[in-house]
Amino acid sequence: MRILVSGAGMAGLSTGITLGAAGHNVTIVERATHLRVNGSPIDIRGEALTVADKMGVLDAIRDHRVDMSERIQFVDAAGATIAELSDAEFNDSPDDTEIPREDLARVLRDALGPATTLTFDDSIAELHDDGDGVDVRFASGKHGRYDIVVGADGMHSATRGLVFGPENQFIRHLGFYVALANLPNCAQPDRRNPMYNIPGRMAGIAAYRDKALGVFMFRSPWIDYDYHDLAAQKQLLVDAFAGHHEWKIPELLGAAVSEPELYFDSVSQIQMPTWHQGRVVLVGDSAYCASPLSGRGTSLAMTGAWLLAEALRDNSHDIVAAFDQYEREHLPHVTYAQGTAGPGGDGLVPATQQEIDARNRRLSALTP
Ligand SMILES: Cc1cc2nc3c(=O)[nH]c(=O)nc-3n(C[C@H](O)[C@H](O)[C@H](O)COP(=O)(O)OP(=O)(O)OC[C@H]3O[C@@H](n4cnc5c(N)ncnc54)[C@H](O)[C@@H]3O)c2cc1C
Incomplete structure (x- = not known):
């Protein structure tokens, strides 16, 4: 299939890897002019470690691991420590792997296969799903027709806005x-x-x-x-x-x-009754942002990308059944992660x- 992915964050890059490896022809379109590598180190934990292994990036992730286990020290105005927060309050297990966001973005980009194209400085301006395919007009003026469009463009997803309506219905x-x-x-x-x-x-x-x-x-x-x-x-x-x-x-x-x-x-957080409509499906923060307080947003994005590719493989002639399977299998991870942010x-x-x-x-x- 010809698949368009909007956004080259962790969700979009992971989707590019998994769908490209499954033999699809994938284009990722990123609004920024470059890979966005700022932010603080992020955790990869739980099932996302298994997914990273299956994606072939676990060794590279471990090579870039950083130790953030040093305690948070709450200080007074003179800089003296008045209380410390143990890392045990953050981590699920010693296997949790923390990697600088910049390193993870580059590891995922470098793992994109030859079937995946990464384009910067453009975005979806308009899309029309006629049931057999999705016609897309880009902000640059280019046009394309795709079998599936994946919105992986973050918490303020423009794809979600175009297909599902205003953000205020979904943001908490x-x-x-x-x-x-x-x-x-x-x-x-x-x-x-x-x-x-x-x-x-x-x-x-x-x-x-x-x-x-x-x-x-x-x-x-x-x-x-x-x-x-x-x-x-x-x-x-x-x-x-x-x-x-x-x-x-x-x-x-x-x-x-x-x-x-x-x-x-x-x-x-983003909470939606469903993550797909017609031939458009959402992955990562655009569909189920758990917030930085959960420490699980990147893990959810990577696992979601993997489950979406599996669901499309299992239901190669029925996109709706595939999207339903992706949603059914990922929802327990999302519910758990969102519950930890409180x-x-x-x-x-x-x-x-x-x-x-x-x-x-x-x-x-x-x-x-
Ligand atoms: C620059 C940056 C820094 C971050 N730093 C942290 C952090 O320090 N701690 C933390 O907990 N979380 C951080 N996050 C969020 C974290 O990366 C996500 O929660 C998690 O990795 C899930 O990723 P995602 O790909 O779904 O969303 P995001 O990481 O938000 O990625 C979305 C991508 O889509 C692109 N995009 C947005 N709109 C469009 C559009 N209309 N068309 C095409 N592309 C578009 C964005 O530029 C971005 O590259 C950061 C996100 C970004 C973008």
């Missing part, structure tokens, strides 16, 4: 925003993971290898802004920490404002000073 905001910025001048922080809280906000540093990232989280009701407007996102972040000059907040915000690829998003935010970003103090007392009692 968990009450936080998150931002990540490279800290080019902080290669050797004195601590690996210091985090500083003020009520409803957290700013910190996450370091791995010779890299350091500024990490921000803040509580906020849903904010309407243009996802493509980086300056607006930077302003929202600066406004969230306005008036706070303690610890390293000004330095971290300065790095975020200068960051050309700042990652900023709401901490939200309480994490309260521990990282307590709402009040009393809650910060109570969290610190609880953690101190647990620390040997």
Whole structure:
């Protein structure tokens, strides 16, 4: 089949690998001009490790593994540690594998087979599914006809918008925003993971290898802004920490404002009654984002790509039956992952000073 995949994130690249390996002719179209390699290291866990093995990328993933097991240290305004969070609070099993997002993106891209083409700087502008195929008009003006279109274009999926309607029907905001910025001048922080809280906000540093990232989280009701407007996102972040000059907040915000690829998003989940309609199917965050608080978004994306390819193999003459099988087999993983995201935010970003103090007392009692 001729298959179009929208988005070259972890879901889109994994789908390119699995469907290309199954003998389909796959085109991945990515809106950005390049592979988006920013973000913090991500976990591959559970069934996704088996999937990575079947995809032929597990050894490469293990080669790029980083050890993020160093505890998060909650610090006071002077930088002294007041409580520590053990990695046991994050990991399911010692097999969990953490890999820099940039390395995983490159490992997956390099594993794309000859049947898969990766195109940048373009996106689906319009699609029409006539039952026998899908006609696509791209933003570049090009046209194509495909047997299947896979929307793997993230939490704010444009494919989902075109086929299933507005995002607000499916998004469940968990009450936080998150931002990540490279800290080019902080290669050797004195601590690996210091985090500083003020009520409803957290700013910190996450370091791995010779890299350091500024990490921000803040509580906020849903904010309407243009996802493509980086300056607006930077302003929202600066406004969230306005008036706070303690610890390293000004330095971290300065790095975020200068960051050309700042990652900023709401901490939200996508919940849909179904992930497919006609010849269009969704994979990854576009269909079932679990939020960064779950630590399972990439695992879900890789497993989903694998199950979709298997379902199309098992139902080669019935696309609807294949999509139904994919959904049926993946839903338990999604339900579990989304269920794990609930309480994490309260521990990282307590709402009040009393809650910060109570969290610190609880953690101190647990620390040997
Ligand atoms: C730059 C970036 C940094 C991230 N950093 C973190 C992090 O630090 N921690 C964390 O927990 N999660 C992070 N995430 C989210 C995480 O990658 C996903 O939750 C998970 O890997 C599932 O991936 P996905 O491919 O479904 O979605 P995504 O990773 O969001 O990938 C979607 C891809 O689709 C592309 N795209 C968007 N719209 C269109 C369009 N209209 N047409 C074509 N392409 C489009 C995007 O540019 C992106 O490459 C990040 C995502 C991105 C894009």
